Every structure is written in C-alpha cells, then in structure tokens.
Amino acid sequence: MIVTVSRHAHFNAAHRLYNSQWDLEKNEAVFGKCTNPRYHGHNYELIVHVTGEVDPSTGYVVDMKWLSDLIKIEIEDRFDHKNLNEETEEFKELNPTAEHIAYVIWNLLRPCIPIQHQLKVSLYETPRNYVAYEGQ
Ligand code: NI
Numbered sequence: 001m002i003v004t005v006s007r008h009a010h011f012n013a014a015h016r017l018y019n020s021q022w023d024l025e026k027n028e029a030v031f032g033k034c035t036n037p038r039y040h041g042h043n044y045e046l047i048v049h050v051t052g053e054v055d056p057s058t059g060y061v062v063d064m065k066w067l068s069d070l071i072k073i074e075i076e077d078r079f080d081h082k083n084l085n086e087e088t089e090e091f092k093e094l095n096p097t098a099e100h101i102a103y104v105i106w107n108l109l110r111p112c113i114p115i116q117h118q119l120k121v122s123l124y125e126t127p128r129n130y131v132a133y134e135g136q
Pocket of ligand 1: 015034040041042
C-alpha cells in the first residue's frame with residue numbers, strides 16, 4: 001500500500017529578485033517591485049510530501065514527528081526570519097524565486113528522506129501563488 005504523508009511548515013523571509021547580469025532598468029522591467037533593492041518579505045508556507053510503502057510494523061510511511069523535526073532543523077532554522085540574499089549561503093548567487101527556493105529545500109531534504117520514498121515540496125509564496133518541485 002503506497003500512501004503520501006504531508007507536513008505543513010512555515011517561515012518568514014525577506015528577498016529581492018535580481019539578475020546581476022542586468023542593469024537596474026532591466027531588473028525592474030522583468031521583476032517589477034520584487035527587485036526593490038531594500039528587499040521585501042513573504043510568509044512562506046511549505047508543504048513537504050513523502051510518498052512510499054506503509055511499513056507494516058508501524059503503519060507509517062515515515063514518523064510525522066521525525067518529519068516535522070527534520071523540517072524544523074533543515075529548513076525553518078536555516079531560513080526563518082532571514083534575508084535570503086544576504087544571510088544564506090544557498091542564495092548568495094542563486095536568485096531567490098519561489099522556484100529556486102523549492103529546489104533548494106528539496107535538495108536539503110532529499111538526503112534525509114529514506115531512499116525508497118518519493119519527495120515533493122510545495123511552496124506558497126502568497127496564498128495564491130505556489131510552486132511544486134519533485135526532483136526533475
Ligand atoms: Ni517576493
């Protein structure tokens with residue numbers, strides 16, 4: 001029996017969308033307000049989905065307490081209340097779009113999730129805008 005278990009998490013972070021190959025005018029044309037040099041913030045809602053065979057001895061795919069602790073240590077402690085561009089190694093060079101943030105989160109979590117399970121990350125940047133990444 002294959003089941004997907006999902007865990008919601010949350011972090012607040014500031015960012016600025018910016019391509020260092022372009023001048024400010026081009027950045028403003030492409031990213032609009034999101035390239036404000038003084039940054040802006042989002043309340044990011046993260047959903048981590050793990051899909052796999054239910055372990056007959058526990059009845060779990062993975063222990064949700066373990067998953068929640070993993071997300072806290074690997075993601076929330078790393079990104080919550082941070083300026084992603086200025087204060088995180090991951091986004092020193094990488095433009096912190098929702099797409100790239102989901103990609104980075106997936107890569108931080110993947111080595112910690114049992115190899116036989118599938119991992120998908122959904123990231124809401126606003127209540128209406130979200131992205132999903134599952135490793136392709
Ligand atoms: Ni933004």
